[in-house]
Structure formats: C-alpha cells, structure tokens
Amino acid sequence: MVELFDPLVLAMVWLSAIAVVGLQEGYAGLLRSFSAWKILLRADPVRDAQLARQALSRVESMLDVKGLQCIDQVQCDSGYVSRAAAYLACERDIGKFSRWASADLDDREMRHNSAIRFWMAVADIAPAIGMVGTIIGLIRLFSDLDDPQNMGGAMALALLTTLYGLILSNLVAAPIAARLLRLSSEELKWQRILTDKLLALARRGEKP
Numbered sequence: 389m390v391e392l393f394d395p396l397v398l399a400m401v402w403l404s405a406i407a408v409v410g411l412q413e414g415y416a417g418l419l420r421s422f423s424a425w426k427i428l429l430r431a432d433p434v435r436d437a438q439l440a441r442q443a444l445s446r447v448e449s450m451l452d453v454k455g456l457q458c459i460d461q462v463q464c465d466s467g468y469v470s471r472a473a474a475y476l477a478c479e480r481d482i483g484k485f486s487r488w489a490s491a492d493l494d495d496r497e498m499r500h501n502s503a504i505r506f507w508m509a510v511a512d513i514a515p516a517i518g519m520v521g522t523i524i525g526l527i528r529l530f531s532d533l534d535d536p537q538n539m540g541g542a543m544a545l546a547l548l549t550t551l552y553g554l555i556l557s558n559l560v561a562a563p564i565a566a567r568l569l570r571l572s573s574e575e576l577k578w579q580r581i582l583t584d585k586l587l588a589l590a591r592r593g594e595k596p
Contacts, residue, residue, distance in 0.1 A: 391544070392548070392551070394544075394548055397521065397545060397548045397549060397552060398548075398552050400521065400549075401514070401517050401518055401521055401549050401552040401553050401556065402514075402552065402556050404517045404520075405510055405513050405514040405517045405553070405556060406418075406510060408513055408517070409506055409509040409510050409513060412509060413502070413505070413506050413509070417502050417503075417505075417506055418506070420499060420502055420503055420506075421502070421503045421506035421507060423503075424503040424564075424568055427571070428564065428567060428568070428571075431571050431575075433571060433574035433575050433578065434574075436466065436575065436578070437574075437578035439464070439465045439466045440466040440468060440469050440578060440579075440582050441582075442464070442465075442466075443462065443464030443465065443466040443469040443470070443473075444469055444582055444585055444586070444589075446462045446463075446464060447459045447462050447464075447469065447473050447586070447589065448589055450462050451589055451592070456476065456477065456480055456590060457477055457480060458477065459473045459476065459477045460473050460474040460476075460477035460478070468579055468582065469582060469586075471492075472485075472489060472582075472583065472586055473586070475488055476586065476590055482587060482590050482591060485586075485587070485590060486587060489583045489586075489587075493576060493579060493580060493583065496575075496576065496579075497572070497576055500568065500571075500572035500575075500576075501572070503568055504565050504568045504569050504572065507561045507562075507564045507565035507568065508561070508562075508565040510556065510557070510560075510561035511556075511557045511558070511561035511562040511565060512557070514553045514554070514556040514557035514561060515550075515553045515554055515557050516553070517549075517553050518549045518550040518551070518552060518553020518554060518556075519549075519550060519553070520549070521545065521546070521548075521549025521550070521552075521553070522546045522547070522549050522550045523546075524545065524546075524549075525542050525543065525544075525545035525546025525547070525549065526542070526546050528541075528542035528545065528546075529542035529543055529546065
C-alpha cells in the first residue's frame with residue numbers, strides 16, 4: 389500500500405511556497421491574503437447588493453423628507469451605503485464625496501488585488517517548490533543505489549513533493565484566487581453603481 393500522506397513533506401512544500409510568496413508580497417500582504425479566508429465562503433455579493441439597494445431606497449426617502457443633512461440617520465444593513473451616507477451628510481459637498489468615493493473604491497480594489505495576486509503567485513510557484521523536493525529525492529535515490537532499502541523512501545519523497553505542489557497549486561491556491569477575483573469584481577460593480585446613484589440623489593438634494 390502506497391502511503392500518500394506524509395505530513396512533514398506536505399508542510400515542507402506548502403509552507404515553503406507560502407513563505408516564498410510572503411517574501412515577495414511582504415508581511416502585510418501575507419496577513420491580508422489569509423484574512424481573505426473570512427469572506428471566502430460566506431461572501432454573497434448578490435445579497436449585499438440587494439441590501440444596498442434597500443438601504444439606498446431608505447436614504448432616498450429620508451432625503452425627500454428631511455434633506456441631505458439627515459441621510460446619515462438611516463438605519464441600514466449595508467455597511468458601504470451607511471458609510472457613504474454618513475460622509476455625504478457630513479460634508480454635503482458633491483465634489484468631495486465623489487473624490488472620497490473614488491478613493492475608497494480604489495483602495496478596496498487595491499486590497500482585493502493584493503490578496504488575489506498572493507494566491508495566484510502561490511498557484512504559480514507551488515509546482516516549482518514541488519520540483520525542488522523531487523530533485524532532492526532523486527539525489528537521495530542516486531546516492532543510495534547501492535542500498536535498495538533506502539531507495540523506496542527517496543523515490544517516495546521525489547514523487548510526493550511533486551504531488552503536494554500540484555495539489556496546492558490546482559486544488560487550493562488557484563480556486564481561492566479565482567473565487568476572490570469573482571467576488572471582488574461583483575462587489576466593486578454594485579458599489580460603483582450605488583455610488584453613482586448616491587451622487588444623483590445628492591445633486592437632487594442640492595436643488596432649491
């Protein structure tokens with residue numbers, strides 16, 4: 389029976405790949421990329437967009453009744469709309485709000501891209517790390533040609549490191565990067581749409 393699970397070899401390959409990419413992206417990028425796990429499974433851009441539209445409807449109602457300065461009083465389940473309404477009510481300047489919203493969305497996109505880039509880099513480098521282990525295993529194999537009892541362990545090391553590198557690349561890192569990319573695209577899309585609608589409401593609220 390071939391032993392396919394070796395925790396020491398698995399840790400060596402996976403941690404090496406993550407460490408190499410961590411050196412490229414820096415400590416902050418490493419933390420940001422692993423913090424993305426919190427939203428990886430529970431994020432739902434469709435639900436968030438629906439909550440934001442409902443919040444925007446309440447903001448519009450408040451604007452019609454009490455004016456632009458009171459829209460921050462709206463209770464809503466959308467964190468983005470709540471922050472945007474609070475800023476707009478405080479500043480009441482469409483130009484400043486437009487610049488703030490643009491900078492906020494750009495910063496958010498940059499953070500998203502940092503996490504996506506990290507996991508894409510892990511997917512790219514993991515097979516190479518596995519090949520390093522394969523070469524080490526082959527070196528051990530050839531050095532033990534006169535001792536058949538040690539050849540099996542060397543061959544297992546050579547093959548397992550390649551296997552673990554491919555698993556990390558194709559079954560872990562690449563799917564994570566793809567899902568984060570899709571979540572980021574969908575989230576930023578509805579947030580930009582909502583920002584434009586808030587700007588339209590603000591212009592309406594400024595009219596005498």
